Amino acid sequence: MLFPTLTYALFFIAVFAGVWALGDRNRARKALLVAVSYFFYAQWDARFCLLLLASTLANYGFGLAVGAASDRTKKHWVAAAVAVNLCVLGFFKYYNFFVESANDLFFQLGLVRELPFLEIVLPVGISFFTFHGISYIVDIYRGKIAPARDPLDILLYISFFPQLVAGPIVRASFFLPQLAKAPSPILDQVPRALGLILVGLFKKTVVANYLATDLVDPVFVDPASAGTLDLWMALYGYAVQIYCDFSAYSDMAIGFALLLGYRFPDNFDRPYAATSLQDFWRRWHISLSSWLRDYLYIPLGGSRGGTILTYRNLALTMVLGGLWHGASWTFILWGSIHGVGLAIERALFGDRQIGRWGRLIGWFATFHIVCLAWVLFRSQTMEGALGFLGGLTGNGGERLYSTPFLISLIVLSLAAQVGPREWVQTKVGRIGTLSWPVLGLLVGIALAVIDALGPEGVAPFIYFQF
Amino acid sequence: MTPRTLLYSFLLAALALGILNSHGLVRWSRDVHPAWLADRLLPLAEAWDGAMIAIGADRSYIYVRNTLGALR
Numbered sequence: 001m002l003f004p005t006l007t008y009a010l011f012f013i014a015v016f017a018g019v020w021a022l023g024d025r026n027r028a029r030k031a032l033l034v035a036v037s038y039f040f041y042a043q044w045d046a047r048f049c050l051l052l053l054a055s056t057l058a059n060y061g062f063g064l065a066v067g068a069a070s071d072r073t074k075k076h077w078v079a080a081a082v083a084v085n086l087c088v089l090g091f092f093k094y095y096n097f098f099v100e101s102a103n104d105l106f107f108q109l110g111l112v113r114e115l116p117f118l119e120i121v122l123p124v125g126i127s128f129f130t131f132h133g134i135s136y137i138v139d140i141y142r143g144k145i146a147p148a149r150d151p152l153d154i155l156l157y158i159s160f161f162p163q164l165v166a167g168p169i170v171r172a173s174f175f176l177p178q179l180a181k182a183p184s185p186i187l188d189q190v191p192r193a194l195g196l197i198l199v200g201l202f203k204k205t206v207v208a209n210y211l212a213t214d215l216v217d218p219v220f221v222d223p224a225s226a227g228t229l230d231l232w233m234a235l236y237g238y239a240v241q242i243y244c245d246f247s248a249y250s251d252m253a254i255g256f257a258l259l260l261g262y263r264f265p266d267n268f269d270r271p272y273a274a275t276s277l278q279d280f281w282r283r284w285h286i287s288l289s290s291w292l293r294d295y296l297y298i299p300l301g302g303s304r305g306g307t308i309l310t311y312r313n314l315a316l317t318m319v320l321g322g323l324w325h326g327a328s329w330t331f332i333l334w335g336s337i338h339g340v341g342l343a344i345e346r347a348l349f350g351d352r353q354i355g356r357w358g359r360l361i362g363w364f365a366t367f368h369i370v371c372l373a374w375v376l377f378r379s380q381t382m383e384g385a386l387g388f389l390g391g392l393t394g395n396g397g398e399r400l401y402s403t404p405f406l407i408s409l410i411v412l413s414l415a416a417q418v419g420p421r422e423w424v425q426t427k428v429g430r431i432g433t434l435s436w437p438v439l440g441l442l443v444g445i446a447l448a449v450i451d452a453l454g455p456e457g458v459a460p461f462i463y464f465q466f
Numbered sequence: 467m468t469p470r471t472l473l474y475s476f477l478l479a480a481l482a483l484g485i486l487n488s489h490g491l492v493r494w495s496r497d498v499h500p501a502w503l504a505d506r507l508l509p510l511a512e513a514w515d516g517a518m519i520a521i522g523a524d525r526s527y528i529y530v531r532n533t534l535g536a537l538r
Binding site for chain 2: 016020210441443452453
Protein backbone atom coordinates (compact mmCIF):
# COMPACT_ATOMS: atom_id res chain seq x y z
CA MET A 1 0.00 0.00 0.00
CA LEU A 2 1.86 3.06 -1.27
CA PHE A 3 1.23 6.53 0.16
CA PRO A 4 0.29 8.18 -3.19
CA THR A 5 -2.69 5.88 -3.86
CA LEU A 6 -6.42 6.07 -3.26
CA THR A 7 -6.25 2.82 -1.30
CA TYR A 8 -3.89 4.42 1.19
CA ALA A 9 -5.99 7.61 1.34
CA LEU A 10 -9.09 5.61 2.28
CA PHE A 11 -7.09 3.56 4.78
CA PHE A 12 -5.72 6.71 6.40
CA ILE A 13 -9.10 8.45 6.61
CA ALA A 14 -10.53 5.36 8.35
CA VAL A 15 -7.57 5.23 10.78
CA PHE A 16 -7.82 8.98 11.45
CA ALA A 17 -11.54 8.69 12.24
CA GLY A 18 -11.04 5.62 14.44
CA VAL A 19 -8.09 7.00 16.40
CA TRP A 20 -9.66 10.35 17.27
CA ALA A 21 -13.01 8.71 18.06
CA LEU A 22 -11.25 6.92 20.93
CA GLY A 23 -10.52 10.22 22.66
CA ASP A 24 -8.49 9.80 25.86
CA ARG A 25 -8.52 5.99 25.86
CA ASN A 26 -4.79 5.70 25.30
CA ARG A 27 -4.41 1.90 25.43
CA ALA A 28 -7.28 1.38 22.99
CA ARG A 29 -5.75 4.01 20.73
CA LYS A 30 -2.36 2.28 20.78
CA ALA A 31 -3.96 -1.14 20.22
CA LEU A 32 -5.85 0.21 17.21
CA LEU A 33 -2.69 1.77 15.77
CA VAL A 34 -0.75 -1.49 16.24
CA ALA A 35 -3.53 -3.47 14.54
CA VAL A 36 -3.74 -1.12 11.54
CA SER A 37 0.06 -0.99 11.29
CA TYR A 38 0.24 -4.79 11.01
CA PHE A 39 -2.60 -4.67 8.46
CA PHE A 40 -0.57 -2.05 6.52
CA TYR A 41 2.55 -4.24 6.65
CA ALA A 42 0.57 -7.36 5.65
CA GLN A 43 -0.30 -5.67 2.35
CA TRP A 44 3.28 -6.39 1.21
CA ASP A 45 3.67 -9.91 2.56
CA ALA A 46 1.58 -11.18 5.46
CA ARG A 47 4.20 -13.84 6.34
CA PHE A 48 6.64 -11.19 7.48
CA CYS A 49 4.19 -9.89 10.09
CA LEU A 50 5.36 -12.85 12.18
CA LEU A 51 8.99 -11.78 11.73
CA LEU A 52 8.11 -8.23 12.72
CA LEU A 53 6.20 -9.50 15.77
CA ALA A 54 9.00 -11.88 16.80
CA SER A 55 11.63 -9.16 16.41
CA THR A 56 9.52 -6.75 18.48
CA LEU A 57 8.80 -9.22 21.26
CA ALA A 58 12.48 -10.22 21.41
CA ASN A 59 13.44 -6.56 21.81
CA TYR A 60 10.74 -6.12 24.44
CA GLY A 61 12.22 -9.05 26.41
CA PHE A 62 15.79 -7.81 25.96
CA GLY A 63 14.68 -4.34 27.08
CA LEU A 64 13.27 -5.73 30.33
CA ALA A 65 16.43 -7.80 30.84
CA VAL A 66 18.74 -4.82 30.26
CA GLY A 67 16.64 -2.67 32.60
CA ALA A 68 16.72 -5.26 35.37
CA ALA A 69 20.37 -6.36 34.97
CA SER A 70 23.24 -5.27 37.19
CA ASP A 71 25.92 -2.99 35.73
CA ARG A 72 28.14 -6.05 35.28
CA THR A 73 25.69 -8.11 33.22
CA LYS A 74 23.96 -5.24 31.40
CA LYS A 75 26.61 -5.13 28.67
CA HIS A 76 26.14 -8.83 27.93
CA TRP A 77 22.41 -8.38 27.46
CA VAL A 78 22.96 -5.41 25.16
CA ALA A 79 25.53 -7.36 23.14
CA ALA A 80 23.13 -10.31 22.85
CA ALA A 81 20.24 -8.04 21.78
CA VAL A 82 22.31 -6.22 19.16
CA ALA A 83 23.68 -9.56 17.90
CA VAL A 84 20.18 -11.03 17.53
CA ASN A 85 18.96 -7.94 15.67
CA LEU A 86 21.98 -7.94 13.36
CA CYS A 87 21.74 -11.70 12.75
CA VAL A 88 18.14 -11.34 11.56
CA LEU A 89 19.14 -8.43 9.31
CA GLY A 90 22.28 -10.24 8.16
CA PHE A 91 20.44 -13.41 7.22
CA PHE A 92 17.73 -11.76 5.16
CA LYS A 93 19.79 -9.00 3.63
CA TYR A 94 23.39 -10.17 3.40
CA TYR A 95 23.48 -13.99 3.41
CA ASN A 96 23.67 -14.42 -0.38
CA PHE A 97 26.05 -11.46 -0.76
CA PHE A 98 28.52 -12.99 1.68
CA VAL A 99 28.13 -16.46 0.15
CA GLU A 100 28.84 -15.03 -3.32
CA SER A 101 31.84 -13.07 -2.04
CA ALA A 102 33.17 -16.11 -0.12
CA ASN A 103 32.75 -18.36 -3.17
CA ASP A 104 34.65 -15.80 -5.29
CA LEU A 105 37.42 -15.74 -2.70
CA PHE A 106 37.63 -19.55 -2.55
CA PHE A 107 37.84 -19.61 -6.35
CA GLN A 108 40.65 -17.02 -6.34
CA LEU A 109 42.52 -19.09 -3.76
CA GLY A 110 42.11 -22.19 -5.92
CA LEU A 111 39.87 -23.95 -3.41
CA VAL A 112 37.04 -26.06 -4.75
CA ARG A 113 34.32 -25.06 -2.36
CA GLU A 114 30.81 -23.79 -3.09
CA LEU A 115 28.69 -22.44 -0.27
CA PRO A 116 24.97 -22.84 -1.04
CA PHE A 117 22.79 -19.89 -2.08
CA LEU A 118 19.31 -19.60 -0.58
CA GLU A 119 16.20 -18.12 -2.13
CA ILE A 120 15.54 -15.36 0.37
CA VAL A 121 12.83 -12.73 0.00
CA LEU A 122 13.87 -9.46 1.63
CA PRO A 123 11.18 -8.32 4.09
CA VAL A 124 10.30 -4.72 3.27
CA GLY A 125 11.50 -2.26 5.92
CA ILE A 126 13.71 -4.79 7.74
CA SER A 127 16.64 -2.35 7.93
CA PHE A 128 14.42 0.25 9.50
CA PHE A 129 12.72 -1.90 12.13
CA THR A 130 16.04 -3.52 13.04
CA PHE A 131 17.55 -0.09 13.71
CA HIS A 132 14.49 0.85 15.76
CA GLY A 133 15.03 -2.28 17.86
CA ILE A 134 18.72 -1.53 18.42
CA SER A 135 17.93 2.09 19.27
CA TYR A 136 15.44 0.90 21.90
CA ILE A 137 17.91 -1.44 23.62
CA VAL A 138 20.85 0.98 23.54
CA ASP A 139 18.72 3.89 24.80
CA ILE A 140 17.72 1.75 27.81
CA TYR A 141 21.36 0.78 28.40
CA ARG A 142 22.41 4.44 28.28
CA GLY A 143 19.68 5.36 30.76
CA LYS A 144 17.86 7.63 28.32
CA ILE A 145 14.60 5.70 28.72
CA ALA A 146 13.14 3.10 31.03
CA PRO A 147 12.17 -0.24 29.47
CA ALA A 148 8.60 -0.24 28.21
CA ARG A 149 6.41 -2.18 30.66
CA ASP A 150 3.44 -2.20 28.32
CA PRO A 151 4.18 -4.36 25.25
CA LEU A 152 1.79 -2.14 23.27
CA ASP A 153 4.32 0.70 23.54
CA ILE A 154 7.15 -1.23 21.94
CA LEU A 155 4.79 -2.85 19.42
CA LEU A 156 3.63 0.60 18.31
CA TYR A 157 7.11 2.13 18.40
CA ILE A 158 8.50 -0.47 16.00
CA SER A 159 5.48 -1.03 13.76
CA PHE A 160 3.87 2.45 13.56
CA PHE A 161 2.81 2.46 9.91
CA PRO A 162 3.94 5.94 8.70
CA GLN A 163 7.60 5.07 9.37
CA LEU A 164 7.51 1.27 9.21
CA VAL A 165 8.81 0.57 5.72
CA ALA A 166 11.08 3.52 4.87
CA GLY A 167 11.67 5.61 7.96
CA PRO A 168 12.50 8.15 9.20
CA ILE A 169 14.38 6.21 11.89
CA VAL A 170 12.74 7.46 15.07
CA ARG A 171 14.68 7.09 18.33
CA ALA A 172 13.01 5.22 21.15
CA SER A 173 13.90 8.10 23.48
CA PHE A 174 12.08 10.47 21.09
CA PHE A 175 8.94 8.42 20.47
CA LEU A 176 8.17 6.36 23.58
CA PRO A 177 7.57 9.36 25.88
CA GLN A 178 4.86 10.46 23.42
CA LEU A 179 2.95 7.26 24.20
CA ALA A 180 2.61 7.95 27.92
CA LYS A 181 -0.77 9.61 27.42
CA ALA A 182 -3.24 10.04 24.58
CA PRO A 183 -2.05 12.95 22.46
CA SER A 184 -4.23 15.99 22.27
CA PRO A 185 -5.06 16.99 18.69
CA ILE A 186 -2.06 18.92 17.33
CA LEU A 187 -4.30 21.27 15.41
CA ASP A 188 -1.73 24.03 15.14
CA GLN A 189 0.32 21.45 13.23
CA VAL A 190 -2.40 20.71 10.66
CA PRO A 191 -1.10 23.26 8.11
CA ARG A 192 2.41 21.85 8.41
CA ALA A 193 1.14 18.26 8.14
CA LEU A 194 -0.99 18.97 5.05
CA GLY A 195 1.83 21.04 3.50
CA LEU A 196 4.29 18.17 3.99
CA ILE A 197 1.87 15.62 2.54
CA LEU A 198 0.95 17.69 -0.54
CA VAL A 199 4.54 18.78 -1.27
CA GLY A 200 5.67 15.19 -0.72
CA LEU A 201 3.04 13.92 -3.16
CA PHE A 202 4.16 16.47 -5.76
CA LYS A 203 7.84 15.59 -5.35
CA LYS A 204 7.19 11.87 -5.71
CA THR A 205 4.32 11.74 -8.20
CA VAL A 206 5.52 14.45 -10.54
CA VAL A 207 9.25 15.21 -10.21
CA ALA A 208 10.69 11.83 -9.18
CA ASN A 209 8.40 9.79 -11.44
CA TYR A 210 9.07 11.84 -14.61
CA LEU A 211 12.81 11.91 -14.05
CA ALA A 212 12.86 8.17 -13.38
CA THR A 213 10.75 7.05 -16.31
CA ASP A 214 11.84 9.53 -18.99
CA LEU A 215 15.52 10.03 -18.20
CA VAL A 216 17.29 8.18 -15.38
CA ASP A 217 16.04 4.62 -15.92
CA PRO A 218 16.66 4.45 -19.69
CA VAL A 219 20.12 6.05 -19.41
CA PHE A 220 21.27 3.84 -16.52
CA VAL A 221 19.98 0.69 -18.24
CA ASP A 222 22.22 1.31 -21.24
CA PRO A 223 24.73 4.12 -20.60
CA ALA A 224 26.82 3.08 -23.59
CA SER A 225 24.12 4.15 -26.04
CA ALA A 226 23.49 7.52 -24.35
CA GLY A 227 25.11 10.77 -25.45
CA THR A 228 27.33 12.83 -23.15
CA LEU A 229 24.59 15.39 -22.43
CA ASP A 230 22.14 12.59 -21.58
CA LEU A 231 24.66 11.09 -19.16
CA TRP A 232 25.27 14.41 -17.41
CA MET A 233 21.54 15.11 -17.21
CA ALA A 234 20.91 11.59 -15.87
CA LEU A 235 23.64 12.22 -13.28
CA TYR A 236 21.95 15.40 -12.04
CA GLY A 237 18.51 13.91 -12.68
CA TYR A 238 19.18 10.96 -10.38
CA ALA A 239 20.39 13.31 -7.63
CA VAL A 240 17.08 15.16 -7.89
CA GLN A 241 15.06 11.96 -8.28
CA ILE A 242 16.42 10.23 -5.19
CA TYR A 243 16.00 13.40 -3.13
CA CYS A 244 12.42 13.95 -4.33
CA ASP A 245 11.60 10.26 -3.87
CA PHE A 246 13.05 9.70 -0.43
CA SER A 247 12.39 13.11 1.12
CA ALA A 248 8.81 12.82 -0.19
CA TYR A 249 8.33 9.61 1.77
CA SER A 250 9.80 11.19 4.90
CA ASP A 251 7.71 14.35 4.47
CA MET A 252 4.51 12.35 4.09
CA ALA A 253 5.40 10.04 7.00
CA ILE A 254 5.97 13.07 9.25
CA GLY A 255 2.72 14.64 8.02
CA PHE A 256 0.60 11.50 8.57
CA ALA A 257 2.08 10.95 12.03
CA LEU A 258 1.35 14.59 12.95
CA LEU A 259 -2.28 14.20 11.89
CA LEU A 260 -2.52 11.23 14.26
CA GLY A 261 -0.96 13.28 17.07
CA TYR A 262 2.66 12.06 17.02
CA ARG A 263 5.86 13.87 16.13
CA PHE A 264 8.75 12.48 14.07
CA PRO A 265 12.11 14.20 13.66
CA ASP A 266 12.91 16.01 10.41
CA ASN A 267 14.83 13.87 7.95
CA PHE A 268 15.99 16.30 5.24
CA ASP A 269 17.14 19.90 5.24
CA ARG A 270 17.89 20.99 1.66
CA PRO A 271 20.91 18.66 1.27
CA TYR A 272 22.10 19.96 -2.11
CA ALA A 273 22.75 23.37 -0.57
CA ALA A 274 25.50 21.75 1.57
CA THR A 275 28.93 23.36 1.38
CA SER A 276 30.87 20.30 2.62
CA LEU A 277 30.35 16.56 2.94
CA GLN A 278 29.98 16.95 6.69
CA ASP A 279 27.31 19.58 6.04
CA PHE A 280 25.66 17.23 3.52
CA TRP A 281 25.33 14.48 6.13
CA ARG A 282 23.76 16.94 8.56
CA ARG A 283 21.07 17.56 5.94
CA TRP A 284 20.58 14.20 4.15
CA HIS A 285 18.69 11.33 5.79
CA ILE A 286 19.35 13.01 9.12
CA SER A 287 17.74 10.22 11.14
CA LEU A 288 20.16 7.64 9.64
CA SER A 289 23.30 9.80 9.78
CA SER A 290 22.64 10.77 13.42
CA TRP A 291 21.81 7.12 14.21
CA LEU A 292 25.13 6.01 12.70
CA ARG A 293 26.92 8.76 14.64
CA ASP A 294 25.36 7.87 18.01
CA TYR A 295 25.15 4.08 17.76
CA LEU A 296 28.22 3.30 15.64
CA TYR A 297 30.74 6.16 15.28
CA ILE A 298 30.76 7.12 18.98
CA PRO A 299 30.86 3.50 20.28
CA LEU A 300 33.79 2.92 17.88
CA GLY A 301 35.61 5.72 19.71
CA GLY A 302 34.46 8.75 17.70
CA SER A 303 37.13 11.42 17.68
CA ARG A 304 38.47 10.48 21.12
CA GLY A 305 41.35 8.25 20.03
CA GLY A 306 43.52 10.65 18.05
CA THR A 307 43.68 11.65 14.41
CA ILE A 308 44.27 8.30 12.74
CA LEU A 309 41.60 6.51 14.77
CA THR A 310 39.13 9.32 14.05
CA TYR A 311 39.67 8.87 10.30
CA ARG A 312 39.33 5.12 10.66
CA ASN A 313 36.08 5.50 12.61
CA LEU A 314 34.68 7.95 10.06
CA ALA A 315 35.55 5.68 7.14
CA LEU A 316 34.26 2.54 8.90
CA THR A 317 30.99 4.22 9.83
CA MET A 318 30.36 5.34 6.27
CA VAL A 319 31.33 1.95 4.78
CA LEU A 320 28.87 0.23 7.12
CA GLY A 321 26.34 2.95 6.29
CA GLY A 322 26.83 2.04 2.63
CA LEU A 323 26.41 -1.66 3.38
CA TRP A 324 23.20 -0.89 5.31
CA HIS A 325 21.70 0.37 2.05
CA GLY A 326 22.27 -2.88 0.24
CA ALA A 327 24.31 -6.05 -0.10
CA SER A 328 26.50 -4.99 -2.99
CA TRP A 329 30.02 -3.75 -3.62
CA THR A 330 28.59 -0.63 -5.29
CA PHE A 331 27.00 0.42 -1.97
CA ILE A 332 30.21 -0.34 -0.07
CA LEU A 333 32.21 1.78 -2.51
CA TRP A 334 29.59 4.54 -2.29
CA GLY A 335 29.95 4.57 1.51
CA SER A 336 33.75 4.43 1.20
CA ILE A 337 33.81 7.51 -1.06
CA HIS A 338 31.84 9.45 1.54
CA GLY A 339 33.95 8.08 4.40
CA VAL A 340 37.27 8.92 2.72
CA GLY A 341 35.87 12.28 1.61
CA LEU A 342 34.84 13.13 5.18
CA ALA A 343 38.27 12.12 6.48
CA ILE A 344 40.10 14.22 3.84
CA GLU A 345 37.82 17.17 4.55
CA ARG A 346 38.53 16.90 8.26
CA ALA A 347 42.28 16.67 7.63
CA LEU A 348 42.32 19.68 5.31
CA PHE A 349 39.89 22.03 7.00
CA GLY A 350 39.06 20.74 10.48
CA ASP A 351 36.59 23.15 12.10
CA ARG A 352 38.04 26.21 10.37
CA GLN A 353 35.54 28.80 9.13
CA ILE A 354 35.72 29.43 5.41
CA GLY A 355 34.86 32.61 3.53
CA ARG A 356 32.18 33.29 0.92
CA TRP A 357 34.22 32.10 -2.06
CA GLY A 358 35.37 29.08 -0.12
CA ARG A 359 31.75 28.18 0.61
CA LEU A 360 30.84 28.55 -3.07
CA ILE A 361 33.72 26.30 -4.15
CA GLY A 362 32.80 23.94 -1.30
CA TRP A 363 29.19 23.79 -2.51
CA PHE A 364 30.26 23.06 -6.11
CA ALA A 365 32.73 20.36 -5.08
CA THR A 366 30.36 18.75 -2.57
CA PHE A 367 27.45 18.69 -5.00
CA HIS A 368 29.52 17.00 -7.69
CA ILE A 369 31.14 14.47 -5.35
CA VAL A 370 27.67 13.56 -4.08
CA CYS A 371 26.25 13.31 -7.63
CA LEU A 372 29.16 11.20 -8.90
CA ALA A 373 28.91 8.90 -5.89
CA TRP A 374 25.17 8.46 -6.58
CA VAL A 375 26.18 6.70 -9.83
CA LEU A 376 27.49 3.82 -7.71
CA PHE A 377 24.34 3.91 -5.62
CA ARG A 378 22.09 3.68 -8.68
CA SER A 379 24.05 1.20 -10.80
CA GLN A 380 23.27 -2.51 -10.52
CA THR A 381 26.88 -3.53 -11.12
CA MET A 382 30.34 -2.04 -10.80
CA GLU A 383 30.85 -2.43 -14.56
CA GLY A 384 27.67 -0.45 -15.22
CA ALA A 385 28.82 2.33 -12.87
CA LEU A 386 32.26 2.51 -14.45
CA GLY A 387 30.71 2.56 -17.94
CA PHE A 388 28.46 5.44 -16.91
CA LEU A 389 31.29 7.43 -15.30
CA GLY A 390 33.57 6.79 -18.30
CA GLY A 391 30.88 8.12 -20.63
CA LEU A 392 30.77 11.46 -18.78
CA THR A 393 34.16 12.35 -20.22
CA GLY A 394 32.99 11.45 -23.73
CA ASN A 395 32.50 13.86 -26.52
CA GLY A 396 29.00 14.35 -27.91
CA GLY A 397 26.79 11.51 -29.06
CA GLU A 398 23.12 11.78 -29.90
CA ARG A 399 20.79 13.44 -27.36
CA LEU A 400 17.91 11.03 -26.85
CA TYR A 401 16.40 11.78 -23.46
CA SER A 402 17.36 15.25 -22.21
CA THR A 403 14.29 17.23 -23.24
CA PRO A 404 13.89 20.90 -22.25
CA PHE A 405 11.04 19.79 -19.94
CA LEU A 406 13.27 17.39 -17.99
CA ILE A 407 16.19 19.83 -17.86
CA SER A 408 13.81 22.51 -16.50
CA LEU A 409 12.54 20.02 -13.91
CA ILE A 410 16.11 19.38 -12.72
CA VAL A 411 17.06 23.08 -12.65
CA LEU A 412 13.89 24.16 -10.83
CA SER A 413 14.18 21.35 -8.29
CA LEU A 414 17.78 22.29 -7.50
CA ALA A 415 16.88 25.99 -7.35
CA ALA A 416 14.18 25.14 -4.79
CA GLN A 417 16.98 23.97 -2.46
CA VAL A 418 18.02 27.58 -1.99
CA GLY A 419 14.53 29.07 -2.29
CA PRO A 420 12.81 31.26 0.32
CA ARG A 421 11.71 28.69 2.91
CA GLU A 422 10.17 31.20 5.33
CA TRP A 423 7.92 32.60 2.59
CA VAL A 424 6.62 29.10 1.81
CA GLN A 425 6.06 28.35 5.51
CA THR A 426 4.07 31.56 5.94
CA LYS A 427 1.86 30.71 2.97
CA VAL A 428 1.34 27.12 4.16
CA GLY A 429 0.57 28.41 7.67
CA ARG A 430 -2.47 30.23 6.28
CA ILE A 431 -4.14 26.86 5.68
CA GLY A 432 -4.92 26.87 9.40
CA THR A 433 -7.17 29.90 9.04
CA LEU A 434 -9.44 28.27 6.44
CA SER A 435 -12.86 26.86 7.23
CA TRP A 436 -13.24 23.09 6.84
CA PRO A 437 -15.24 23.18 3.56
CA VAL A 438 -12.72 25.50 1.89
CA LEU A 439 -9.83 23.39 3.21
CA GLY A 440 -11.47 20.20 1.93
CA LEU A 441 -12.09 21.66 -1.53
CA LEU A 442 -8.55 23.02 -1.79
CA VAL A 443 -6.99 19.71 -0.72
CA GLY A 444 -9.21 17.81 -3.20
CA ILE A 445 -8.30 20.18 -6.06
CA ALA A 446 -4.59 20.01 -5.13
CA LEU A 447 -4.71 16.18 -5.15
CA ALA A 448 -6.45 16.16 -8.55
CA VAL A 449 -3.91 18.61 -10.04
CA ILE A 450 -0.94 16.62 -8.70
CA ASP A 451 -2.44 13.43 -10.11
CA ALA A 452 -3.07 15.11 -13.49
CA LEU A 453 0.50 16.43 -13.62
CA GLY A 454 2.18 13.09 -12.92
CA PRO A 455 2.66 10.15 -15.27
CA GLU A 456 0.26 7.19 -15.02
CA GLY A 457 0.90 4.81 -12.14
CA VAL A 458 3.14 5.14 -9.11
CA ALA A 459 6.60 3.57 -8.95
CA PRO A 460 7.62 2.10 -5.57
CA PHE A 461 9.76 4.34 -3.39
CA ILE A 462 13.51 3.81 -3.84
CA TYR A 463 14.10 3.29 -0.12
CA PHE A 464 11.64 0.37 0.10
CA GLN A 465 14.44 -1.89 -1.12
CA PHE A 466 16.58 -1.02 1.89
CA MET B 467 -10.54 23.16 13.83
CA THR B 468 -11.16 19.83 15.58
CA PRO B 469 -10.39 16.27 14.43
CA ARG B 470 -14.07 16.00 13.50
CA THR B 471 -14.03 19.03 11.19
CA LEU B 472 -10.69 17.90 9.77
CA LEU B 473 -12.31 14.54 8.99
CA TYR B 474 -15.11 16.38 7.17
CA SER B 475 -12.44 18.22 5.18
CA PHE B 476 -10.81 14.91 4.20
CA LEU B 477 -14.15 13.45 3.11
CA LEU B 478 -14.91 16.58 1.10
CA ALA B 479 -11.41 16.39 -0.46
CA ALA B 480 -12.09 12.76 -1.43
CA LEU B 481 -15.39 13.81 -3.02
CA ALA B 482 -13.72 16.68 -4.93
CA LEU B 483 -11.04 14.25 -6.14
CA GLY B 484 -13.74 11.79 -7.20
CA ILE B 485 -15.51 14.52 -9.19
CA LEU B 486 -12.42 15.96 -10.87
CA ASN B 487 -10.69 12.64 -11.51
CA SER B 488 -13.49 10.15 -12.04
CA HIS B 489 -11.33 8.27 -14.61
CA GLY B 490 -8.86 7.58 -11.82
CA LEU B 491 -11.67 6.05 -9.78
CA VAL B 492 -12.40 3.60 -12.60
CA ARG B 493 -8.69 2.70 -12.90
CA TRP B 494 -8.44 2.19 -9.15
CA SER B 495 -11.61 0.04 -9.05
CA ARG B 496 -10.14 -2.36 -11.61
CA ASP B 497 -7.16 -3.08 -9.35
CA VAL B 498 -9.01 -3.40 -6.04
CA HIS B 499 -8.43 -6.63 -4.12
CA PRO B 500 -10.20 -8.95 -3.53
CA ALA B 501 -11.63 -9.45 -7.02
CA TRP B 502 -15.24 -9.78 -5.84
CA LEU B 503 -15.03 -6.25 -4.43
CA ALA B 504 -13.61 -4.94 -7.71
CA ASP B 505 -16.51 -6.62 -9.55
CA ARG B 506 -18.99 -4.68 -7.40
CA LEU B 507 -17.14 -1.38 -7.41
CA LEU B 508 -16.32 -1.20 -11.11
CA PRO B 509 -19.89 -0.73 -12.44
CA LEU B 510 -20.48 1.96 -9.80
CA ALA B 511 -17.23 3.74 -10.69
CA GLU B 512 -18.07 3.56 -14.41
CA ALA B 513 -21.54 4.97 -13.82
CA TRP B 514 -20.05 7.78 -11.70
CA ASP B 515 -17.43 8.46 -14.39
CA GLY B 516 -20.16 8.62 -17.04
CA ALA B 517 -22.12 11.12 -14.97
CA MET B 518 -19.04 13.30 -14.42
CA ILE B 519 -18.22 13.27 -18.14
CA ALA B 520 -21.84 14.24 -18.90
CA ILE B 521 -21.60 17.36 -16.72
CA GLY B 522 -18.08 18.17 -17.98
CA ALA B 523 -16.41 17.78 -14.58
CA ASP B 524 -13.44 15.95 -16.10
CA ARG B 525 -12.46 18.80 -18.44
CA SER B 526 -10.08 20.61 -16.08
CA TYR B 527 -8.22 17.35 -15.30
CA ILE B 528 -7.86 16.55 -19.01
CA TYR B 529 -6.77 20.13 -19.74
CA VAL B 530 -3.96 19.98 -17.17
CA ARG B 531 -2.87 16.57 -18.43
CA ASN B 532 -2.86 17.65 -22.09
CA THR B 533 -1.01 20.88 -21.34
CA LEU B 534 1.76 19.02 -19.56
CA GLY B 535 1.78 16.38 -22.30
CA ALA B 536 2.44 19.13 -24.84
CA LEU B 537 5.24 20.52 -22.67
CA ARG B 538 6.92 17.11 -22.46
